[in-house]
Structures are given as C-alpha cells and as structure tokens.
Amino acid sequence: MTPPPAEAAIASAGLAPAASREETPLRRFVADFAESKVAVGAFVVFVLIVLCAVFAPWIAPQDPYDLAQLDILDGRMPPGTMGGAGFTYILGTDDQGRDMFSGILYGLRISLMVGAGSAFIAFIVGTALGLLAAYFGGRTDTLIMRLVDLQLSFPSILVALMILAFLGKGILNVVIAIVAVEWAYYARTVRGTALVERRREYIEAAECLALSKPRIVFRHLLPNCLPPLIVILTMQVARAIALEATLSFLGLGVPVTEPSLGLLIANGYEYMLSGRYWISFYPGIALLVTIVVINLVGDQLRDVLNPRLRK
Amino acid sequence: MMTAGLRSLLLAAACSCAMAGAAAAQNLTIAVGAPVTSIDPHYHNLSPNNAMAAHIFDGLADTDSRARLVPGLAESWRTIDDTTWEFRLRRGVTFHNGSDFTAEDVAFTISRAPNVPNSPSGFGIFTRPIAEVQVVDPHTVRIRTRAVYPLLAVDLSNVMILDKETHENATTEDFNSGKVAVGTGPYRFVRFAPGDRIELERNDTYWGGRQPWQRVNYRIIVNEAARTAALLAGDVDLIDQVPTADIARLKQDQRLNVSEVVGLRIIYLALDHSRTDGSPFVSGPNGEALDRNPLKDVRVRRALSIAIDRNAIVSRVMEGAAIPAGQFLPEGTYSHVPGLNPPAFDPDGARRLLAEAGYPNGLRLAIHGPNDRYVNDARIIQAIGSFWTRIGVRTQVEAMPWTTFIARAGRQEFSAFLVGWGSSTGEASSPLRSLVATFNREKGFGASNRGRYSNPELDRLLEQALATVDDEKREKLLQDATRVAMEDVAIIPIHIQKNVWAMKRGLRHDARADELTRAMDVRPGG
Numbered sequence: 001m002t003p004p005p006a007e008a009a010i011a012s013a014g015l016a017p018a019a020s021r022e023e024t025p026l027r028r029f030v031a032d033f034a035e036s037k038v039a040v041g042a043f044v045v046f047v048l049i050v051l052c053a054v055f056a057p058w059i060a061p062q063d064p065y066d067l068a069q070l071d072i073l074d075g076r077m078p079p080g081t082m083g084g085a086g087f088t089y090i091l092g093t094d095d096q097g098r099d100m101f102s103g104i105l106y107g108l109r110i111s112l113m114v115g116a117g118s119a120f121i122a123f124i125v126g127t128a129l130g131l132l133a134a135y136f137g138g139r140t141d142t143l144i145m146r147l148v149d150l151q152l153s154f155p156s157i158l159v160a161l162m163i164l165a166f167l168g169k170g171i172l173n174v175v176i177a178i179v180a181v182e183w184a185y186y187a188r189t190v191r192g193t194a195l196v197e198r199r200r201e202y203i204e205a206a207e208c209l210a211l212s213k214p215r216i217v218f219r220h221l222l223p224n225c226l227p228p229l230i231v232i233l234t235m236q237v238a239r240a241i242a243l244e245a246t247l248s249f250l251g252l253g254v255p256v257t258e259p260s261l262g263l264l265i266a267n268g269y270e271y272m273l274s275g276r277y278w279i280s281f282y283p284g285i286a287l288l289v290t291i292v293v294i295n296l297v298g299d300q301l302r303d304v305l306n307p308r309l310r311k
Numbered sequence: 312m313m314t315a316g317l318r319s320l321l322l323a324a325a326c327s328c329a330m331a332g333a334a335a336a337q338n339l340t341i342a343v344g345a346p347v348t349s350i351d352p353h354y355h356n357l358s359p360n361n362a363m364a365a366h367i368f369d370g371l372a373d374t375d376s377r378a379r380l381v382p383g384l385a386e387s388w389r390t391i392d393d394t395t396w397e398f399r400l401r402r403g404v405t406f407h408n409g410s411d412f413t414a415e416d417v418a419f420t421i422s423r424a425p426n427v428p429n430s431p432s433g434f435g436i437f438t439r440p441i442a443e444v445q446v447v448d449p450h451t452v453r454i455r456t457r458a459v460y461p462l463l464a465v466d467l468s469n470v471m472i473l474d475k476e477t478h479e480n481a482t483t484e485d486f487n488s489g490k491v492a493v494g495t496g497p498y499r500f501v502r503f504a505p506g507d508r509i510e511l512e513r514n515d516t517y518w519g520g521r522q523p524w525q526r527v528n529y530r531i532i533v534n535e536a537a538r539t540a541a542l543l544a545g546d547v548d549l550i551d552q553v554p555t556a557d558i559a560r561l562k563q564d565q566r567l568n569v570s571e572v573v574g575l576r577i578i579y580l581a582l583d584h585s586r587t588d589g590s591p592f593v594s595g596p597n598g599e600a601l602d603r604n605p606l607k608d609v610r611v612r613r614a615l616s617i618a619i620d621r622n623a624i625v626s627r628v629m630e631g632a633a634i635p636a637g638q639f640l641p642e643g644t645y646s647h648v649p650g651l652n653p654p655a656f657d658p659d660g661a662r663r664l665l666a667e668a669g670y671p672n673g674l675r676l677a678i679h680g681p682n683d684r685y686v687n688d689a690r691i692i693q694a695i696g697s698f699w700t701r702i703g704v705r706t707q708v709e710a711m712p713w714t715t716f717i718a719r720a721g722r723q724e725f726s727a728f729l730v731g732w733g734s735s736t737g738e739a740s741s742p743l744r745s746l747v748a749t750f751n752r753e754k755g756f757g758a759s760n761r762g763r764y765s766n767p768e769l770d771r772l773l774e775q776a777l778a779t780v781d782d783e784k785r786e787k788l789l790q791d792a793t794r795v796a797m798e799d800v801a802i803i804p805i806h807i808q809k810n811v812w813a814m815k816r817g818l819r820h821d822a823r824a825d826e827l828t829r830a831m832d833v834r835p836g837g
Contacts, residue, residue: 066700067693067696067697067699067700067701067706067708068697068700068701070697071697072620072623072624072627072628072694072697072698073623073627075627075628076627095627095628095690096690096693096694096697097627097697169711251682251710251712255707255708255709256682256689256693256708256709256710257693257696257707257708270535270536270554270556271556273536273539273556273557273560274556274557274559274560275560276556
C-alpha cells in the first residue's frame with residue numbers, strides 16, 4: 001500500500017468544492033463533452049424527447065387516458081387515417097381507437113418519470129449504503145455487501161416480478177420494484193471508490209480535525225466519489241426505462257387504461273402477424289430512441305469524467 | 312432437349328406431390344391450444360380432456376355439433392315413470408381389447424365416475440342425481456333418480472363408459488401410461504406425452520363406421536402465434552382457437568379454410584347485488600361515498616346495458632368472431648327465447664334512465680375483468696369503460712390474471728366484472744341455475760352467481776322447470792325464467808363467442824358449438 005502523492009490528495013481535496021464556484025472545470029467539461037458529435041446529437045434528441053413528454057397535453061391531439069375521448073369504431077386505423085373526432089391519426093390507432101401519436105407522447109411521460117425517478121431514488125439509497133459500508137467497514141460492510149451480492153445474484157426482472165406480485169400493480173409499485181433491483185449497483189460502485197478515497201490524506205486530515213462522521217462522509221468523501229456515480233446514474237435511467245417497459249409489457253405495470261410505452265407495445269403485439277404493425281412498431285421506436293440517446297450521452301459522460309482517459 | 316428435361320422434371324414433381332398427398336390423406340395432425348391433462352375420462356371435467364376422451368371412449372348418449380342429444384352406446388332410452396329411465400344398449404360393441412360392452416359396464420362406470428382419487432373437478436355432478444342402477448339384462452339398464460331429473464340423458468352424455476373387467480381398480484396413471492387406455496371409441500390410444508401430444512390409431516371395428524384417418528396426431532401448442540405459424544408452415548393440418556386478429560388474414564389465404572360456429576359461451580357482466588348500502592367500486596360523480604347501491608336499481612342496470620354498443624364490440628374488438636347477445640344462448644338451441652334481442656345501443660336513453668334513477672350527474676365505477684382467460688377479455692372491458700364514461704359513468708378499468716380475479720370475484724369484492732359461461736348442456740337450465748338463481752349451497756343453485764342476484768319469481772320458474780320431464784313444457788318454463796332474468800337485467804350479456812378453426816384446404820370440418828376439437832369432425836374433401 002503506497003500512499004498516493006500528497007499533491008494529488010491536496011489537489012482533489014481542494015478542487016472539488018472550489019470547482020463549481022470558478023466554473024472553469026464546468027467549461028472544460030462542456031468542451032470535452034462536445035468533442036463527440038454523436039453525443040451532442042444524442043443530447044439534443046434527448047432534450048427534444050423530454051420537451052415532448054413535458055408538453056404532451058398541449059401537443060397531443062387527444063387525451064389517450066380519457067376513455068370518453070376514445071371511439072372504438074376508430075380502432076386499428078392505419079397511420080394517416082382521418083378519425084371521427086376531426087383530426088388525423090398520423091401514427092394510426094390501437095384496438096381501442098387510441099391515437100398512437102398521443103399515446104406515445106403520454107407514454108414517454110410515464111417512462112421518463114418512472115425511469116428518472118426510480119434511478120434517482122436508487123442512487124440515493126445505494127450511495128448512502130455504499131458509503132456507510134466503505135467508511136465504517138467491519139460488520140456493517142459485511143452485512144451491506146452480502147446484501148448487495150444476494151441482490152445481484154438474482155436476475156433483476158425476476159426480483160421485480162416477485163415484488164410486483166407481492167405489492168400489486170401500479171406506477172408507485174413499479175418504482176419501488178426498480179429501486180429494489182437497482183440500488184445494489186450504486187452501492188457496489190460507491191463502496192469501491194470510497195474505499196480508495198478514505199485512505200487518502202484529506203480524510204485523515206478531516207478526522208484529525210475531529211469533524212463529525214456524517215460531515216466527513218457526506219462533505220468530504222461523497223463529492224470525490226461522484227463522477228463514476230453520475231455515469232452509472234445515466235446508464236441506470238436507461239435501464240429503469242427498459243425495465244418499466246418490460247414489466248408493463250408483461251401486464252404488471254401501469255393500468256390498462258393508462259398505457260406506458262411497454263403496454264402500448266404489448267397491445268399491438270398480437271396484431272404483428274396480421275399486418276397491423278403500427279400499434280407495436282411506433283411505440284417500440286420511441287422506446288428504442290429514448291434508451292439509445294440516454295446511453296450515448298452516458299457513454300460520453302463516462303469518457304469525460306474518467307481521469308484516466310483524459311488527454 | 313431442354314423442354315423435355317424440364318417436362319419430365321415437372322412430371323416427377325407432380326407425381327411426388329400427388330403421392331405425398333395420398334400418404335398424408337391417411338394421417339391427420341391437429342394442434343389444439345389447451346393442454347389435455349389426462350387420458351382418464353373420469354379424472355378432470357375439462358373441455359380439452361373431454362374432447363380427447365371422445366376419440367377413445369363413448370358415452371351412453373352423445374351430442375352433435377349443434378349440442379343436440381343423439382344416441383351413443385345406448386340406442387334409445389325412455390322414461391318409465393318420473394324417476395325411472397330405461398336405456399337400451401347397442402349390441403355387438405367391443406372394447407379395443409376385445410372384451411364385450413354390456414350393462415354391467417354401465418353400472419361399473421356410474422360407480423367409478425364420482426370416485427376418482429385426486430380429481431381436480433370430477434364427474435360426480437353428472438352422477439349425483441342417480442339413486443340406483445339396475446341391470447335388467449346384458450343390454451338393458453334401468454336408472455332411478457333421487458328426484459324428477461329431466462337432464463339425466465344429457466348429463467350421462469358426459470360420462471364415458473369403461474369396461475368393468477379392464478378398469479376395475481385402474482388408476483389415472485394406468486390410463487396415462489396407456490396400460491388401460493381402452494374404450495369403445497373410433498380411435499385407439501397409441502401414446503400420450505403430457506403437454507406435447509397424443510397419438511391415436513384408427514379403430515377398424517368401430518360400431519359407428521370406420522374413420523377416414525389411419526393415424527391422428529393430436530398436438531398441444533399453447534402459444535397462439537406458434538399455433539398459427541405451425542398451420543401456415545404446413546406442420547399441422549388443423550388448428551383450433553384461432554386468434555381473432557388472424558381470422559381475416561387466414562380467410563384470405565388460398566391454401567386454407569376457416570370453419571366457425573356460434574358457440575355456447577356467453578361473455579357477460581355481473582353486477583353487485585349483494586349490498587344495499589353502497590358498493591365497493593361505485594361512488595358519486597365526485598368520488599363521494601353513496602349510502603345506497605345504485606346497481607340495485609334496475610334503471611341503472613338497464614342504463615349500463617344500453618350504453619354498450621355490442622355491435623361495435625363484436626366488429627371491432629372481436630373482429631366478427633362473436634354475435635351480440637341479449638340472452639344466455641344463441642338461436643337454434645333448446646330454450647332460446649325467440650324475439651329477445653340484444654339491447655339496442657342508446658346512449659341518450661341511458662343518460663335519461665340514470666337521471667330518472669336520481670343520478671343526473673352520473674356516477675363513478677370500476678370495472679374488473681381477467682386478462683388471460685377469455686378471447687380479448689381485457690380489450691372488452693376497456694371498450695365498455697369507454698362506453699360507460701361517455702354516458703357520465705366515469706369508469707376505471709382493471710384487468711388482472713384469472714386466478715387472482717376469480718378468487719376476488721368469488722368473495723364479492725367487485726361491483727361490476729366481466730365473466731363468461733359455457734353452457735355445456737346446451738340449454739338454459741345450466742346458466743339459469745348457476746348464474747342467476749339465488750345462491751344456495753345445499754340446492755347447488757347460484758354456484759357461479761358471484762353478484763348474488765336474487766329473484767323469487769325466477770327461482771320459482773326454474774325449480775318448476777327442473778321438475779318437469781316434458782320437454783316442451785320445460786322449454787316454455789326455461790324461456791319464461793330467461794325472460795324474467797333479462798328484463799330485470801340480472802346480468803348484462805355482451806356477446807356469444809364464435810368457435811373458430813382453421814385448416815388446410817382440402818379438409819372439411821364440422822365446427823362444434825361446444826368448442827371440442829375432435830378428429831371425428833374432420834373429413835377429407837371440401
């Protein structure tokens with residue numbers, strides 16, 4: 001165990017809090033990120049998707065969750081058909097006469113909300129537990145990390161299915177299930193990073209100053225563990241969106257009258273063979289694009305935030 | 312040179328095709344959607360099992376494709392008095408292992424059928440009315456019932472006759488292994504691979520005449536898409552339970568035929584009649600609790616019924632694989648009520664009725680249903696939710712797996728829910744007794760009356776019908792009881808399913824109303 005050079009420790013201890021104030025690291029971060037045109041493009045698409053989702057009630061020609069607005073006689077219309085309600089179904093309708101375009105916009109709302117919400121909660125839970133494990137070590141560490149091992153040894157979809165079978169359907173329960181599946185990834189990552197960081201001199205210095213333990217953990221240790229966590233967070237948002245879609249596809253997620261992307265795809269699945277492709281196809285494309293752009297942004301973040309890859 | 316070579320090649324191809332066709336004509340491969348759980352004909356009263364049993368075994372009576380009773384191993388039967396029936400048995404019938412079919416076998420069968428160990432749903436319901444079986448001579452049996460029981464012959468058509476010598480002490484496992492899988496039926500048992508297939512071979516000495524197929528391969532393909540794909544690929548000759556989404560496309564396919572018939576399964580909504588002070592999933596227009604149950608008011612029930620556009624559900628959700636229903640049974644069946652049509656779609660009338668009943672601002676309601684049991688079940692309740700919301704009954708739709716759903720429905724947890732009922736006997740006493748008669752465990756009434764509807768007049772008519780042996784008088788009473796139930800909107804009928812099969816061109820299939828898929832209904836040519 002060779003201690004890292006003192007300069008590095010001082011630099012990282014001093015830089016982290018100072019960084020946001022001076023803004024130069026932020027500018028450098030933006031410049032680094034912009035190096036990849038693909039990532040910038042993905043980011044722009046991502047922002048567009050978020051805007052579509054946020055403003056869905058104003059963009060969508062129909063409220064797909066209001067049963068009174070659905071006309072079953074307009075069911076399974078191909079894209080571009082003029083409906084009874086006086087607007088064109090540009091992406092067609094599903095079996096209930098639900099406008100697919102409106103359905104996708106509203107579905108994106110659910111997907112993004114569930115994805116971002118559950119990834120963020122999992123981030124908080126996982127990070128807190130991982131830091132505790134790393135800082136206190138010993139029995140706490142063993143207990144938390146064995147729990148992580150246990151969690152990671154089960155296929156995540158299986159765990160989520162069991163939780164939903166127990167809790168019942170509903171968006172909130174889907175979030176709980178995804179958090180329960182994902183927290184372990186954060187815990188494991190943050191523990192690894194924190195174990196390295198806590199042996200550094202700045203932590204030792206903080207301990208010598210007799211600062212309180214929470215203060216050391218959250219003000220000194222945590223900020224220095226953040227970069228890899230941010231990368232995982234973006235990746236896990238994409239994973240959470242995919243998991244929500246899977247659960248809804250299996251009929252365990254959202255209610256049938258408020259379909260998310262996964263349920264829209266499930267609704268059209270039976271019609272694939274009979275040539276009415278649009279019911280599954282367009283929501284599938286929306287889901288695909290969303291997940292791909294988030295992953296592209298995440299990849300670039302990983303490259304930018306990884307000091308070893310920095311030129 | 313070139314043309315000659317080509318011609319001979321074509322000729323050879325044509326020949327091999329014709330030969331393949333001739334060979335294939337001897338064999339029939341069927342793919343069914345629901346697994347057969349046992350070869351023991353008295354183990355599990357389940358449509359797929361009963362369909363398979365009909366290949367290997369025979370009952371005293373049988374039903375034709377329109378669910379009418381026809382003779383089976385009994386050539387004829389008559390009632391001697393109100394509680395005594397005499398069956399005259401067919402002579403010269405032998406089991407596949409050569410032993411003779413006699414009256415002793417009938418007595419043995421009736422004693423075995425209700426007593427199969429570990430039976431998940433047994434055949435006791437068909438033998439319970441029987442008090443005594445009397446063997447008069449080897450070809451005559453007299454059966455005495457405990458009370459007047461006009462449905463005895465219908466019920467016995469479900470009970471397959473076994474051989475006393477062969478099947479005494481035979482276990483269900485012995486049937487599944489093939490050791491004692493012998494009956495009098497048109498096909499002999501060859502092999503049973505649970506969850507996969509059953510292989511059968513023609514019984515050349517069948518009393519009803521030789522079947523056209525040398526061998527029958529009865530395959531189980533549960534996945535709908537895989538079943539359709541197997542037919543399209545030519546792996547199987549006939550499939551049942553064609554998904555509604557595929558019917559239109561299969562009908563257009565030149566290589567295929569589609570057969571369909573209006574079935575005996577009604578899809579309906581049951582409503583909560585069990586509570587007078589509010590129902591768990593019904594509330595006022597702003598979500599406030601109500602101090603009485605609006606569903607007890609016939610005007611509300613009628614409003615909910617006429618708010619539904621049954622033609623739209625049939626054409627859009629079911630894609631034509633159903634007919635709109637206004638009563639339990641389709642036209643052409645015994646005890647169908649002529650002129651009792653499906654309620655006409657009338658949203659304005661529905662709003663008026665709601666206002667008259669004291670709900671001018673509408674209601675809130677949740678409708679429940681399964682999502683894995685009936686054809687398009689979750690889609691149907693969504694469509695109904697949409698129709699109800701448009702007359703001011705804001706509806707929340709909840710679809711769930713069948714096992715969860717039916718347990719909760721049985722505990723009266725729901726206010727309005729979608730269920731189905733297949734009338735296996737093909738006449739109205741079955742749905743009347745099970746679905747709308749006042750719940751009474753001792754009498755066996757209302758066993759599936761999960762909304763707990765109760766109407767003394769209906770009960771009286773039904774009991775009278777069940778004690779009437781005369782077919783015409785009984786039909787009249789059953790029709791009256793049906794009319795009472797429908798006018799009081801005891802349930803809201805939606806549609807009656809069509810049973811749909813698809814097969815290779817060159818096969819003719821007599822589609823059965825009772826949903827059974829049998830090789831005996833398939834003939835070459837057509």
